[in-house]
Amino acid sequence: MSDITLTxxxxxxxxxxxxxxxxxxxxxxxxxxxxxxxISNVExxxxxxxxxxxxxxxxxxxxxxxxxxxxxxxxxxxxVALIDSVVNGGLxxxxxxxxxxxxxxxxxxxxxxxxxxxxxxxxxxxxxxxxTLTAMxxxxxxxxxxxxxxxxxxxxxxxxxFTLLHSIIWPVALNTHVGFKSVSETLRxxxxxxxxxxxxxxxxxxxxxxxxxxxxGLRIGxxxxxxxxxxxELVFGxxxxxxSGQLGAEGSNSGGLGWIIFQNQMENQTPYVFxxxxxxxxxxxxxxxxxxxxxxxxxxxxxxxxxx
Amino acid sequence: xxxxxxxxxxxxxxxxxxxxxxxxxxQVDVERKLSIVERISNINSVRKLTVLLVLIVLWEAYTxxxxxxxxxxxxxxxxxxxxxDTIQTGxxxxxxxxxxxxxxxxxxAGMVLGAVLLVFAVMSRVxxxxxxxxxxxxxxLPAISLLPLAILWFxxxxxxxxxxxxxxxxxxxxxxxxxxxxSVSMTQRMVGQNYGxxxxxxxxxxxxxxxxxxxxxGMKIGxxxxxxxxxxxELVFGxxxxxxxxxxxxxxxxxxxxxxxxxxxxxxxxxxxxxxxxFLFRNVExxxxxxxxxxx
Numbered sequence: 001m002s003d004i005t006l007t008x009x010x011x012x013x014x015x016x017x018x019x020x021x022x023x024x025x026x027x028x029x030x031x032x033x034x035x036x037x038x039i040s041n042v043e044x045x046x047x048x049x050x051x052x053x054x055x056x057x058x059x060x061x062x063x064x065x066x067x068x069x070x071x072x073x074x075x076x077x078x079x080v081a082l083i084d085s086v087v088n089g090g091l092x093x094x095x096x097x098x099x100x101x102x103x104x105x106x107x108x109x110x111x112x113x114x115x116x117x118x119x120x121x122x123x124x125x126x127x128x129x130x131x132t133l134t135a136m137x138x139x140x141x142x143x144x145x146x147x148x149x150x151x152x153x154x155x156x157x158x159x160x161x162f163t164l165l166h167s168i169i170w171p172v173a174l175n176t177h178v179g180f181k182s183v184s185e186t187l188r189x190x191x192x193x194x195x196x197x198x199x200x201x202x203x204x205x206x207x208x209x210x211x212x213x214x215x216x217g218l219r220i221g222x223x224x225x226x227x228x229x230x231x232x233e234l235v236f237g238x239x240x241x242x243x244s245g246q247l248g249a250e251g252s253n254s255g256g257l258g259w260i261i262f263q264n265q266m267e268n269q270t271p272y273v274f275x276x277x278x279x280x281x282x283x284x285x286x287x288x289x290x291x292x293x294x295x296x297x298x299x300x301x302x303x304x305x306x307x308x
Numbered sequence: 309x310x311x312x313x314x315x316x317x318x319x320x321x322x323x324x325x326x327x328x329x330x331x332x333x334x335q336v337d338v339e340r341k342l343s344i345v346e347r348i349s350n351i352n353s354v355r356k357l358t359v360l361l362v363l364i365v366l367w368e369a370y371t372x373x374x375x376x377x378x379x380x381x382x383x384x385x386x387x388x389x390x391x392x393d394t395i396q397t398g399x400x401x402x403x404x405x406x407x408x409x410x411x412x413x414x415x416x417a418g419m420v421l422g423a424v425l426l427v428f429a430v431m432s433r434v435x436x437x438x439x440x441x442x443x444x445x446x447x448x449l450p451a452i453s454l455l456p457l458a459i460l461w462f463x464x465x466x467x468x469x470x471x472x473x474x475x476x477x478x479x480x481x482x483x484x485x486x487x488x489x490x491s492v493s494m495t496q497r498m499v500g501q502n503y504g505x506x507x508x509x510x511x512x513x514x515x516x517x518x519x520x521x522x523x524x525x526g527m528k529i530g531x532x533x534x535x536x537x538x539x540x541x542e543l544v545f546g547x548x549x550x551x552x553x554x555x556x557x558x559x560x561x562x563x564x565x566x567x568x569x570x571x572x573x574x575x576x577x578x579x580x581x582x583x584x585x586x587f588l589f590r591n592v593e594x595x596x597x598x599x600x601x602x603x604x
Binding site (some may be wrong): 042051071125137139227242257271284285 | 355356358359360363374379381433437438440441442444445446448449450451452453454455456457459460461479533535536537539540541543544555557559561562563565567570573574577578580581582584585602
């Protein structure tokens with residue numbers, strides 16, 4: 001920058017004239033991507049290969065280092081165990097047991113949450129009751145109530161459903177209530193113009209307007225319930241073993257995925273434990289990405305309340 | 309009004325109406341002081357406290373009047389006395405400390421691991437794919453179901469509890485933060501590039517502040533899962549080993565039918581949950597995203 005000269009108290013820059021623009025003249029303006037680049041731009045393919053890679057590393061690690069099957073089974077062993085427990089071990093039956101308990105709890109929980117929220121929306125006392133209860137009970141892990149539930153309802157499905165209820169009601173009620181409160185005055189006024197009152201007002205104005213929040217609540221409720229269910233089945237496993245000294249005592253439990261995991265671990269059949277974990281993952285993925293995604297597509301996305 | 313409107317060709321003409329007088333308004337109070345009951349019941353906290361008191365009174369009355377067995381459902385007073393006892397003997401604080409120490413270790417380790425994964429995810433496409441595949445796989449897996457394996461690998465004890473806590477925090481935080489990073493606006497990214505920020509300093513100075521809202525959401529979800537997991541894990545442990553924190557206390561006392569202790573422990577769990585959610589996270593929120601004007 002030493003070219004800048006000071007003339008009459010003013011800085012004057014030298015004039016520049018570019019002879020040519022060199023590189024830009026013969027650079028590649030357009031170039032076809034190589035096959036490799038094009039393939040690696042396909043996202044599902046990339047993620048799938050990551051998955052394959054992880055599996056290959058797992059398989060290699062366990063076979064080459066000769067890790068004991070008891071500690072960390074190979075992928076192939078896990079796969080064989082999975083097939084075996086589906087075909088012979090009644091895995092699907094246990095999955096169904098877990099899911100049916102979950103569904104019962106979920107349905108009852110949503111009904112109770114709905115009653116609480118309706119009360120909370122229509123009366124000020126209900127509102128206070130709901131906020132106090134959710135503030136108190138939402139931070140309490142549902143599983144902590146299991147010992148009490150076992151005292152009140154005995155070892156069995158009822159105790160699990162009671163705990164599940166607790167894990168579902170509060171997140172659903174909390175989110176729905178907050179969602180209802182933030183429905184805009186305009187929409188409320190529309191409802192009043194149509195002379196909607198009470199339950200009709202809630203069903204036709206508040207529920208559709210607050211549906212994203214309700215859906216969030218349902219999702220969180222599902223996540224907590226699923227975790228609580230598995231944990232409850234694990235505790236049950238311990239309890240049954242603790243009291244009767246024998247595993248899988250008939251009639252003392254309803255079975256289920258958590259139970260299988262516990263039982264197989266006790267019998268040191270680690271591949272079967274892994275198979276159980278796989279099933280838990282698959283059920284979780286199916287419900288989150290299939291059930292809730294579909295529900296979202298059909299409601300909030302279709303209504304234009306949320307972009308893809 | 310339609311009856312009195314007369315049809316004249318194609319235009320409807322309404323009759324002219326002149327209101328006689330607006331008497332009623334003169335006799336109505338335009339402004340009135342609320343009565344004391346109304347004024348008191350307009351204070352939110354007073355109302356909520358009353359609801360709480362009513363619930364407690366109902367509980368106490370129910371257990372006393374219906375003479376419910378203390379084993380099944382202890383009265384509020386008995387629960388309070390037990391709570392006071394356990395506080396005085398220091399038993400309660402000991403249990404709280406065991407649980408919270410493990411929770412904090414697991415939480416911090418989970419956050420550090422999540423940060424490492426995220427740094428890779430931001431810097432390379434392979435890292436990003438790896439992270440999203442792993443979160444998609446492990447996010448739906450309840451951490452507690454890994455407990456039997458953790459016991460197998462790390463034996464009964466703190467390490468297996470920390471392992472499941474890490475698992476419950478890691479994926480929730482990583483998922484939420486990753487989504488937050490991806491939705492940081494191009495303008496802010498370019499500001500970072502203008503300053504010549506790269507790698508870790510780019511993440512620390514641009515991405516983290518810009519995505520702090522979702523990071524905090526992830527941390528809250530992670531905390532909720534971790535808290536539930538640790539209590540659950542201690543319950544499962546209860547069946548197998550003989551020591552532990554709050555969850556173990558709930559299990560052990562439940563097993564011995566010392567129900568008042570179970571209720572006292574449940575109270576403590578609620579109080580800790582409320583403290584962390586409404587005090588810790590609320591304060592972090594105030595110092596960061598509220599102060600920065602990202603959230604009102």
